[in-house]
Amino acid sequence: xxxxxxxxxxxxxxxxxxxxxxxxxxxxxxxxxxxxxxxxxxxxxxxxxxxxxxxxxxxxxxxxxxxxxxxxxxxxxxxxxxxxxxxxxxxxxxxxxxxxxxxxxxxxxxxxxxxxxxxxxxxxxxxxxxxxxxxxxxxxxxxxxxxxxxxxxxxxxxxxxxxxxxxxxxxxxxxxxxxxxxxxxxxxxxxxxxxxxxxxxxxxxxxxxxxxxxxxxxxxxxxxxxxxxxxxxxxxxxxxxxxxxxxxxxxxxxxxxxxxxxxxxxxxxxxxxxxxxxxxxxxxxxxxxxxxxxxxxxxxxxxxxxxxxxxxxxxxxxxxxxxxxxxxxxxxxxxxxxxxxxxxxxxxxxxxxxxxxxxxxxxxxxxxxxxxxxxxxxxxxxxxxxxxxxxxxxxxxxxxxx
Numbered sequence: 074x075x076x077x078x079x080x081x082x083x084x085x086x087x088x089x090x091x092x093x094x095x096x097x098x099x100x101x102x103x104x105x106x107x108x109x110x111x112x113x114x115x116x117x118x119x120x121x122x123x124x125x126x127x128x129x130x131x132x133x134x135x136x137x138x139x140x141x142x143x144x145x146x147x148x149x150x151x152x153x154x155x156x157x158x159x160x161x162x163x164x165x166x167x168x169x170x171x172x173x174x175x176x177x178x179x180x181x182x183x184x185x186x187x188x189x190x191x192x193x194x195x196x197x198x199x200x201x202x203x204x205x206x207x208x209x210x211x212x213x214x215x216x217x218x219x220x221x222x223x224x225x226x227x228x229x230x231x232x233x234x235x236x237x238x239x240x241x242x243x244x245x246x247x248x249x250x251x252x253x254x255x256x257x258x259x260x261x262x263x264x265x266x267x268x269x270x271x272x273x274x275x276x277x278x279x280x281x282x283x284x285x286x287x288x289x290x291x292x293x294x295x296x297x298x299x300x301x302x303x304x305x306x307x308x309x310x311x312x313x314x315x316x317x318x319x320x321x322x323x324x325x326x327x328x329x330x331x332x333x334x335x336x337x338x339x340x341x342x343x344x345x346x347x348x349x350x351x352x353x354x355x356x357x358x359x360x361x362x363x364x365x366x367x368x369x370x371x372x373x374x375x376x377x378x379x380x381x382x383x384x385x386x387x388x389x390x391x392x393x394x395x396x397x398x399x400x401x402x403x404x405x406x407x408x409x410x411x412x413x414x415x416x417x418x419x420x421x422x423x424x425x426x427x428x429x430x431x432x433x434x435x436x437x438x439x440x441x442x443x444x445x446x447x448x449x450x451x452x453x454x455x456x457x458x459x460x461x462x463x464x465x466x467x468x469x470x471x472x473x474x475x
Contacts, residue, residue, distance in 0.1 A: 095217055100263045101205040107259040108221050114252035116229025117236065118163050118187065119143075120333050121245045122180050124237060124326050125170070127315040130177050133445065137437015140312035142181050143188045144430035160253045162187035167246030205263075223344065223395075226337035234330020291408055296467040297360065297401045302428050303459035304364050304397075307452040308371045309432025310390065311336070316445040322380040335384045339391025346392075347399055357473030360400045361464060367393040368456035375449035404473075 096102050126132075126139050162183040169175040236245040289295060311333070318329035353359050367390055374386035439448035464471055 095206050098206055101202065103259040103263050104202070104205060105217065105221065107256040109225065110252045110256035110259075112221055112225035113229045113232070114163065114249040114256070115187070116225050116333075117233035117245055117249040117252075118166070120230040120233035120326075120330055121237060121242055121249070122166070122184050123312065123315050124234075124318075124329055125175065125242055126177055126180055127319060129175070132437075133313060133316055133440035134437045135177055136312045136315060137434045137440070139181065139184060140309070140433025140437070141430040142185050144427070144433070160250060160257070163246055163250040163253070167243050167250060170241075170246060171243040223337055223340050227334050227341065230330040230333030230337075231327075232330070234326040234328070234333075237326035237330075292467055292469050293357070293404060293473050294408055296463060296470040297404060298424055299463050299467070300360065300364055300460065300470070301397065301401060301425065303463060304367055304456050305425075305428040305432045306435065307432070307455040307459070308367065308449075309429055309436050310371060310374060310387070310449060310452075312433040313436050313440045313445045313448065314387075316440060317374075317377075317383055321377075321445065322383065324380055328380060331384060332387055335387040336391030336394070339388040339393075340395035342388075343392040343395030344399065347396060353400075354474050356400050356404060357470045360397055361460065361471060363393045363396040363400070364456070364460050367397070368453050368460065371449045371456060372453035375446045375453065377446075 096105060123136060123139060126135055165183050166175070166180065169179055233245050233249075236248055314332045315329055318324050318326070318332055322328060324331075347353070370386050370389040370393060373389065374383055377383040377386055436448060436452070439451060443451070
């Protein structure tokens with residue numbers, strides 16, 4: 074760990090912290106570059122697979138099933154993450170598409186494989202960050218890492234839609250594959266070891282049960298989990314966006330890419346608003362208001378008559394969701410003791426991915442039988458009812474201050 078010690082005691086320790094300070098460190102800069110390229114590649118593949126599933130099948134249910142399968146590995150393995158590299162699913166989908174033999178089950182299988190790889194990929198990189206930067210730059214590095222995700226979610230789908238329209242699905246798949254090559258080179262060029270110093274905490278069934286018991290007892294955290302579960306379960310709109318692009322507004326792949334990028338633009342705006350607001354004392358009130366705005370955004374998307382209205386609607390959805398996520402993670406950091414923090418944070422990830430998967434499946438089923446706009450209107454109404462029910466059942470959330 075010579076390199077790690079050198080970094081933590083080097084000149085960066087005493088320099089003033091600027092927005093780009095962590096990027097001045099070589100190994101973190103390489104990790105950052107790999108994360109940018111990998112995230113962009115993943116987003117291009119995601120928009121391509123959803124577009125292709127709906128293009129092949131015309132089935133809203135199969136769209137929902139695609140979203141469910143892509144979250145399944147997070148549900149199963151989300152508490153046991155390590156590090157692997159991804160390239161095979163993108164390349165295989167490109168070859169199958171170029172050959173003209175792609176079937177929906179190919180996309181399901183390779184999407185499941187890609188998601189399985191990602192469940193180990195991102196947590197491993199996040200765990201490596203503290204080994205690459207000094208402690209005084211850790212928050213700076215974590216914020217930069219979060220911005221990577223938000224920016225890739227904004228730019229990646231738009232690039233994917235453009236590539237599909239201009240060069241076809243095979244071009245989009247091969248482009249995403251090529252992005253992994255410099256990403257892999259950057260990763261293997263990192264000199265600092267990612268090995269954890271000291272004893273490794275064992276992750277077993279007992280530790281997971283203890284984490285669940287803690288969340289059940291801590292009513293504020295429980296109410297935040299339930300609120301997220303209720304809103305996302307009946308309001309997970311992303312898997313059915315291809316229906317709006319193809320059938321409602323007839324905008325093609327470029328329009329689909331814009332619809333997928335807009336929530337990330339909203340997320341960036343929401344994150345910026347929170348940074349400007351500073352520390353909000355009434356966090357419980359704010360998260361409830363954000364959930365209400367999310368429910369309203371679903372209805373707005375459902376009644377949208379023009380493509381521009383739909384873009385604004387999904388932007389609102391991204392804005393509200395980013396505030397809810399930020400508050401939920403902050404409250405867990407505030408209320409969870411050190412011995413429980415890691416398990417609580419892991420359960421947040423698993424819980425969110427489980428809800429996303431179930432929400433995707435329900436959205437696909439509802440859109441299949443009542444149409445995408447009506448499915449969102451129903452989801453919006455159920456969101457409002459569930460938010461009210463949670464506020465009545467756990468009134469501590471509304472009164473919570475920090």
